[in-house]
Amino acid sequence: MAEFRMPSLGADMEAGTLVEWLVKPGDQVKRGDIIAVVETQKGAIEIENFEPGTVEKILVEVGTKVPVGTPLAMIRAEGEPATSIAAPVQSPTPAGAPPRPLEPKAPAPAPTPAPAPEAEAEERLRISPAARRLAEQHGIDVSTLSGNGADGAILLGDVERMIAEPKIEGARGRGFDLAAMRQAIAAAMARSKREIPHYYLAQPIEMTACQDWLASVNAKLPPDQRLLLGALLVKAVARAARTFPAFNGFYRDGAFKPAPSVHVGMAIAIRGGGLIAPAIHDADGLSLDALMTEMRELVGRVRSGRIRSSEMADPTITVSSLGERGVEQLYGIIYPPQVAIVGFGKVAPSPWIADGKVVARPVINATLAADHRVTDGHAGALFLSEIETLLQEPETL
């Protein structure tokens, strides 16, 4: 029997409110099925299932806010017999967290006499001493916290965010709560600035090849199949991230781990304020047409307030393009636990040296903000240079 839990949908998420069940006990579910909608600070997120099987039991009622990690439903795997013992003890999980043992993981795990409920036995709460101290000072039950460290360990920043987060009860409407989103952005960006030693690089890139190629391709296509420059930029970054894995992955618990896939978080502005950067999965392997379709679909769903859980949790690197708002360049703030963000300014006619002469050419400024704990400026320069090289041959992207 698998527990379907409230997922962590990004470094800044503490809890979510279950606003809709799309399945009921007895329903068959496949991997990837959307089975619930959860309201978070980032808006309503469609939660995908990972364990194929049959929904055995719903544990959390609509309207309940629960911390990340709380079991929401039980999924019985295919072939597994239905539970014969009805479990009246398993009444719907209350709004608070399920009880968890609180012992920190001992360095040398001597056989511990402390009796733990067997279902939770392997789920020792991992929490840093500083986080535990701060939680105690504020009278916070650490079992209600969700951790963003390795294996869900609770870190100081997790407790700080819990303190900062206002308590919101009950279900809210769909769409985005911009005030809550602002708090989520504030928490994530403050953590980034506090923990990540950023370094910044910029590289002007000549865009004649991209512009000409796009114009010739789009001239033959109806509007619904046309490509935008953004698709070329995302693809170039994704391909470069594949070549330079030190910019693609997560820094957790004092160590960087490159990600096996390149999921590009695409920064999308929300009308009325706010920002979200959901993942375009495996962007390095998508054709430009497929990438463009994904981008259109993603922007459409973000604008209508429906995002999927995997899109929130998965980005391994972020791309932000503010050029259309007229800025020449932007210096991004890394979204933890990622280690790099690539920014693009506007494409503007600029003086450019070609064959020893100054000519006017369309130029875009690409910038990189990267984590100095993982890479140095030299590697960053090579990474940006790779993006530049890729954008000179858009037909090969």
Place this chain on the structure above:
Amino acid sequence: MSTTDIRDAIKEELSNIAPEMDLAAIDPSADLREALDIDSMDFLNFITAMHRRLGVNVPEVDYPKLFTLDGAAAYFEAKFR
């Protein structure tokens, strides 16, 4: 298709993209991209929606003619004349 129908269609499709904006209050000669805060993806969606609705395929080279409400109305009106 009448001039009024075309203007209504334009306003309706733009409202779908920028639902919180009051299109009646927009200066018809103002740049829509600024006035409605729409980006290239929004603009492409607008062009796509108008293609679907009116059957007029606006090539990229003509986009600048549609950057204002007046310009867009004149462009589509010319197609139905």
